Amino acid sequence: MTSTDARTVPADATSAERLKDGGYEYRVVDISDEDESARFARATQRGFLGAEPTFAEITEMRATWAERRNVGVYPQGAEADELPVGTVNSWVADMTVPGGSIPMWAISMVTVSATHRRRGIARGLLEGELRAAASAGIPMAGLTVTEATIYGRYGFGPAIQAARVVVDTRTAGWAAPAAPGRLEYVDKALLAIDLDAVHERARSARTGQIPGWSRRWLGLAGITADGAKTDAAVRGIRYLDADGRLRGAMSFSLQEPPNSHHSTMTIRHLVAETDEAQRALWGFAVNHDLVDRVESALRPTDDPILHLVADQRSVEVALHDHGWLRLLDVPAALRGRRFAGPADVVLRVTDPYGFADGAWRVRVDASGAASVEETTAAADVTLGVAELSTVYAGGVPLSQLAAAGRVNGEADAVSALSHALHTDPAPFVSIWY
Ligand SMILES: CC(C)(COP(=O)(O)OP(=O)(O)OC[C@H]1O[C@@H](n2cnc3c(N)ncnc32)[C@H](O)[C@@H]1OP(=O)(O)O)[C@@H](O)C(=O)NCCC(=O)NCCS
Structure with a gap:
């Protein structure tokens, strides 16, 4: 079981500052407040093009969201009864990995009001979630998505196919x-x-x-x-x-x-x-x-x-x-799973956000456990954080990304790591979240 409660993690100060410059207030929503939670629920339904929720539906949503960290974006100086123009919520989920499970920062309810689209509100929300998760020591974030072209820019990769x-x-x-x-x-x-x-x-x-x-x-x-x-x-x-x-x-x-x-x-x-x-x-x-x-x-x-x-x-x-994943802590994520075969590889990971940026020597022993040490040695395999996140769950072969030119590396190292990462049965997320 995971111990971190996402609700204890405060609103990200950097996103709050950036959105403030754009004229918005970015804050954690008090879901125990009936009116505030109703506005949050109505904004999410509107964002997902749904019908106006009934009182009973709002009550149901509140019960679920009481367990989550809910963040809203409000125009500065908005009337008290205005709906948020941006929403997101998150919680720490126990995600199965080979040999056990690791904590994953699950992100949901990403919406921006159609009247406020393309002003950087979603970016503020997503970057805020990644910083919040990293600050809480969670090694990975994940989400299921409505569109496949939104989240790669934040370092997420399409790790789990359905x-x-x-x-x-x-x-x-x-x-x-x-x-x-x-x-x-x-x-x-x-x-x-x-x-x-x-x-x-x-x-x-x-x-x-x-x-x-x-x-x-x-x-x-x-x-x-x-x-x-x-x-x-x-x-x-x-x-x-x-x-x-x-x-x-x-x-x-x-x-x-x-x-x-x-x-x-x-x-x-x-x-x-x-x-x-x-x-x-x-x-x-x-x-x-x-x-x-x-x-x-x-x-x-x-x-x-x-x-x-x-x-x-x-x-x-x-x-x-x-299922899209985003590594935030490479050593913790790699140590947190078992591998299917031996490997001794220097990985160079690039991450414009810095969370996963670095070089590590990854050695997998006979039991499938990995030791991961920071290194200055020359890289055998170089890849971006979205690509590492894509192959992490073992459903997308590293060699497939190398064939697509998305990963650079020496052929033997790519092949060994590709085999080591493989998982059987295939990874899966059976629900939307
Ligand atoms: C998708 C959505 C959240 C984007 O919100 P937004 O505030 O307009 O996005 P931003 O202005 O912060 O844009 C950030 C980046 O994402 C891009 N982007 C935004 N929406 C996109 C979309 N639907 N598809 C592809 N790229 C998109 C922007 O072009 C921008 O790119 P850049 O900064 O790299 O040049 C919003 O349109 C929405 O609420 N849609 C309906 C609900 C939904 O689909 N939610 C996603 C649930 S998984």
């Missing part, structure tokens, strides 16, 4: 052995509890995973404050192993085009603690009567679906960036 999977069940067939346990429908309240429970037990198996939170599971189970229309269509199923223990859960909905009698199943979330649970839940979806098509966003890149079906050509898998 797959969008579509199965044409009319032709897919099924090639996998039956799972020995049983499936049963569950109501939504129990589904939310099951999704959470299985995620908590399963997340240590995948680099990149972080804990979820109550509202995330309720939403995936189709329970939201005001019962959105989409909630009604959500159903839940769980898998119990041969000994009756809960091992997997899935929320899904079915959509039937008019007069077709053949539906599409959309998997909202599938979480499994064992291979057989995953097989059983996929089997439920692919072999469901009257379903022609199964769609799932956010699957791991090494999801077994291609090998569960008889005809791989019935499955479309599209990869995309999902």
Whole structure:
């Protein structure tokens, strides 16, 4: 478990100063104040192009955000009831890495009012988050993103890919052995509890995973404050192993085009603690009567679906960036994970922000543990902090970035480090945060 509470970290003085020069007040928001938190919630919803939140929705958001550090940007001299023009929140999450976990500064709710865009407010917010995290000694920051071109400039790299999977069940067939346990429908309240429970037990198996939170599971189970229309269509199923223990859960909905009698199943979330649970839940979806098509966003890149079906050509898998990481403390981050093979490499990392800038000799011993010492020796591998952050989780090979000209280095050193960084199973973040 992580011990740092992000709420104890004050607003970053440098961003406060810079935004003040632009005519803004940058400060930590008091989420316990009903009016202030309602304004913060309304600003985030507006920023993400959502509808005006209801009182019940605001109450739900407040409960989640009470656990986080919330920062708002306000025009100087604004009336007390004006909404913030910039928002962000953050907390310290335990992120799984090979051999354990490390603290990660999770960043969310980055919005800037459309009336105040492109004036450097997002830059002030993001740089402020990085400085706050570094000041608290957190070795890494992370986020999931709406657009892939916003965060590279701050040193984030697209470390963790996700797959969008579509199965044409009319032709897919099924090639996998039956799972020995049983499936049963569950109501939504129990589904939310099951999704959470299985995620908590399963997340240590995948680099990149972080804990979820109550509202995330309720939403995936189709329970939201005001019962959105989409909630009604959500159903839940769980898998119990041969000994009756809960091992997997899935929320899904079915959509039937008019007069077709053949539906599409959309998997909202599938979480499994064992291979057989995953097989059983996929089997439920692919072999469901009257379903022609199964769609799932956010699957791991090494999801077994291609090998569960008889005809791989019935499955479309599209990869995309999902989890972005940003190293802040290179020695702590490298020492914090295990490696898959030996390496003895001098790394030169460039970071315009300075947090990760430096040169280190990285030696991985037979147990996979790394020793990391600052050095003035000539570099074997030179790369930017965004590139190191991209390969850190072991899902994107260093050699792939070298082939793209994004990393410079001597071929043997690149190859050794690339192998050492590799993680199996592939890293994954199964939720948006
Ligand atoms: C994305 C968003 C936060 C940017 O806010 P902003 O205050 O206009 O951004 P800034 O003025 O600080 O711009 C900082 C840099 O980011 C760039 N940038 C801003 N928005 C961008 C976008 N959508 N795509 C690519 N680059 C973007 C700017 O061009 C600027 O580049 P530079 O300084 O390197 O030349 C804002 O447009 C927004 O709230 N969008 C809707 C919500 C959203 O998508 N949030 C992101 C959640 S992951």
